[in-house]
Amino acid sequence: MGNAKSVAIITGASQGIGRATAIRLARDFSAIVLVARDKDNLETTATEVRSLRAEAMASALDLRQPQSAKSIIEGTLERFGRIDALLNIAGAVPQIDLFQMTDAQWNDGMALKLNGARRLTIEAWGALKASNGSVVFVSGSAAFAPKPGYAAVATINAAINALAKAFAEQGIKDGVQVNSVSPGAVMTGRRRVFFESWAPAHNLTVEEAIKKFPEQAGITRLGKPEEIADLMAYLVSTAAKWMTGSSVRMDGGEIKGI
């Protein structure tokens, strides 16, 4: 365990990268607050966190709802009295062609990944100032290579990198460290949804697509949620304290530009 008492809030903790991060951070923090909508899946993560001897509190809420942020932060401070790290990982932006996407689908993506994370960070800011805490936003490598098939994802991820930078600037004054992480293709439920549309477009089954994709993307393999989780753990550790306002890509080399 890192500090005698240190508290991390992790959104998207019911599955995928968020769940892996919660389990990884249970080794470094004394308490983990788990946020997502699915209560049962959150409880499964909570059980694993507790098995690593950290406390766990599940907060089953929809981050698209404006009142969720207040409720999560109030609940955390009531139970644990402090916040040391906030990891904004939840995301479910529709992967629909730019020309097919409705306003409602576009706005729904913004409501969760961009606005949900923005509100939660603002709500947590006072406590983060008090602890000289850390924030990590998860965007995605699509931000660096927008295509019509995932224009909303790319746009929101680019906006998240900019938002993280804006928070980081304020954080220099307030003693809060803020960075963003852009994962590439990481094998999770969300990535499977991507393969479900990528596969037929390449005349492949989903399982064939999962095998074929790395070669087409110019990488050796897909990433694992645990690999992103290790990067997150580093970013919120004391070793990374001087790192702020950075946008870190972890994508197996998929993005070929510098």
Ligand SMILES: NC(=O)c1ccc[n+]([C@@H]2O[C@H](COP(=O)([O-])OP(=O)(O)OC[C@H]3O[C@@H](n4cnc5c(N)ncnc54)[C@H](OP(=O)(O)O)[C@@H]3O)[C@@H](O)[C@H]2O)c1
């Ligand atoms: N996997 C990749 O290849 C990849 C690549 C680039 C970026 N990313 C980003 O990494 C993050 C995690 O992705 P993932 O692949 O781990 O996805 P995932 O397995 O689908 O997990 C998404 C998480 O977000 C939560 N969530 C979705 N809608 C929510 C809502 N309205 N309110 C609260 N929580 C909500 C989900 O929980 P509930 O359904 O229980 O609410 C789940 O815990 C996302 O922001 C994604 O854009 C992933």
